[in-house]
Amino acid sequence: MIAPPAKGSPLRGRCTGQAVAEFAIAVPIVLLLVMILFDFGRVVYAQNAITEGARAATRLASVSAPQSDATIRDRARIMPPGVPFPDEAITGDGGSFYPSGTAAGSRVVVHIELEIPILTPIVSSVVGGSMTVAATSEDVVR
Numbered sequence: 001m002i003a004p005p006a007k008g009s010p011l012r013g014r015c016t017g018q019a020v021a022e023f024a025i026a027v028p029i030v031l032l033l034v035m036i037l038f039d040f041g042r043v044v045y046a047q048n049a050i051t052e053g054a055r056a057a058t059r060l061a062s063v064s065a066p067q068s069d070a071t072i073r074d075r076a077r078i079m080p081p082g083v084p085f086p087d088e089a090i091t092g093d094g095g096s097f098y099p100s101g102t103a104a105g106s107r108v109v110v111h112i113e114l115e116i117p118i119l120t121p122i123v124s125s126v127v128g129g130s131m132t133v134a135a136t137s138e139d140v141v142r
Contacts (some may be wrong), residue, residue, distance in 0.1 A: 002128075035119070036123055039119055039123055043131050045082075046083050046114065046116045050083065050085070050114055053076040053078075053080045053112060054110045055137045057072045057073070057079075057110045058108050058137035060072065062108045065102045067097075073090045076110060076112060077090070079137075082120050083114070088111065089113055090112050092109070093109035097109060097110060107138060110138075112134065112135050113132060116131050118130055
């Protein structure tokens with residue numbers, strides 16, 4: 001094992017800025033990685049949230065048909081906390097949640113598409129400022 005330089009040695013004072021320089025080089029890289037992970041987590045959460053919202057709205061529409069468009073949209077919006085989306089983001093197939101009617105055996109389709117803004121500046125410039133997440137759920141009226 002090598003002993004550290006003695007207290008009065010001229011070698012002792014030469015290493016004082018090394019840790020600061022390494023810290024200054026490493027911190028921006030670590031912060032960028034943390035921000036990228038944060039953005040990635042937000043996008044994955046939003047994808048899971050709208051998938052759950054579409055599934056819940058389809059379930060409501062299929063089990064207790066017919067439901068109004070407003071009721072189906074409200075159910076889709078209630079399920080994912082923290083991911084707000086407007087009425088325009090929640091659509092059906094061909095403009096209707098019941099494209100083939102509300103009789104038993106008919107299809108129910110709920111589609112949600114949402115733009116998630118990317119907060120990390122470098123990543124935002126690479127992917128265009130936002131990412132689109134979409135979910136479609138389909139069931140049969142019972």
